[in-house]
Amino acid sequence: xxxxxxxxxxxxxxxxxxxxxxxxxxxxxxxxxxxxxxxxxxxxxxxxxxxxxxxxxxxxxxxxxxxxxxxxxxxxxxxxxxxxxxxxxxxxxxxxxxxxxxxxxxxxxxxxxxxxxxxxxxxxxxxxxxxxxxxxxxxxxxxxxxxxxxxxxxxxxxxxxxxxxxxxxxxxxxxxxxxxxxxxxxxxxxxxxxxxxxxxxxxxxxxxxxxxxxxxxxxxxxxxxxxxxxxxxxxxxxxxxxxxxxxxxxxxxxxxxxxxxxxxxxxxxxxxxx
Numbered sequence: 001x002x003x004x005x006x007x008x009x010x011x012x013x014x015x016x017x018x019x020x021x022x023x024x025x026x027x028x029x030x031x032x033x034x035x036x037x038x039x040x041x042x043x044x045x046x047x048x049x050x051x052x053x054x055x056x057x058x059x060x061x062x063x064x065x066x067x068x069x070x071x072x073x074x075x076x077x078x079x080x081x082x083x084x085x086x087x088x089x090x091x092x093x094x095x096x097x098x099x100x101x102x103x104x105x106x107x108x109x110x111x112x113x114x115x116x117x118x119x120x121x122x123x124x125x126x127x128x129x130x131x132x133x134x135x136x137x138x139x140x141x142x143x144x145x146x147x148x149x150x151x152x153x154x155x156x157x158x159x160x161x162x163x164x165x166x167x168x169x170x171x172x173x174x175x176x177x178x179x180x181x182x183x184x185x186x187x188x189x190x191x192x193x194x195x196x197x198x199x200x201x202x203x204x205x206x207x208x209x210x211x212x213x214x215x216x217x218x219x220x221x222x223x224x225x226x227x228x229x230x231x232x233x234x235x236x237x238x239x240x241x242x243x244x245x246x247x248x249x250x251x252x253x254x255x256x257x258x259x260x261x262x263x264x265x266x267x268x269x270x271x272x273x274x
Contacts, residue, residue, distance in 0.1 A: 002181040006055040017047040026061035027235045058178045060109045062235040069102035071242030078246040107176035118274035120174030125155035128253045131243035132197040132261040142228040146182040149269040150240045183266045193264040200258040211244035
């Protein structure tokens with residue numbers, strides 16, 4: 001089943017039908033210990049007459065959004081290449097193989113961009129890319145309750161200048177998009193699941209790439225364990241798991257580009273660059 005957050009409230013999708021979910025607010029719903037029972041009662045009721053895709057908003061409320069870095073070999077290579085002149089390339093190789101993952105804060109819930117809305121590239125950056133990522137939806141107790149699609153907008157030139165500039169390269173207004181829904185499941189997605197990204201510029205595909213979850217080096221539960229090890233999340237959290245798709249070094253986003261990220265079983269997150 002897929003859970004949607006809309007401007008009218010929460011909806012659960014089953015067998016291509018949509019049912020309203022009785023919940024006072026999104027934060028309460030995601031952390032409800034009786035969530036499976038609540039959703040079962042919802043789909044036993046009457047479906048809504050029509051589903052309006054334009055009413056869908058990002059599946060995040062007061063949750064913090066965090067991200068994991070260098071979890072795919074392709075990302076490792078890209079980080080080494082972009083930072084070699086600054087002497088930071090060795091750090092990325094070491095973190096790829098280390099027991100401890102790289103985890104960093106990405107966005108507060110109120111900064112997350114809705115599906116169909118505008119993401120941004122920094123005005124002081126010259127090399128910007130989207131990073132398509134499987135995103136874990138985690139309750140306050142550290143349990144993975146589902147998965148969504150994430151776009152981790154990144155300024156490669158800023159991070160490459162100095163790895164200590166990572167927060168400026170990653171955290172700014174319009175740098176994070178999530179959606180369109182949460183695929184509810186406590187079980188891992190199959191390793192064969194595909195992540196694909198297309199970037200369309202003036203009606204023409206400017207970039208297309210794909211990877212599979214089999215290329216993800218870190219186990220999602222391991223990432224969650226490290227995230228929750230010394231930090232509490234009273235409303236739960238969302239954790240981006242890294243990217244295995246990085247455009248060639250001569251590519252940078254332009255205003256007006258359309259970014260489409262699709263993950264098997266979840267759906268497609270589409271945004272445009274403001």
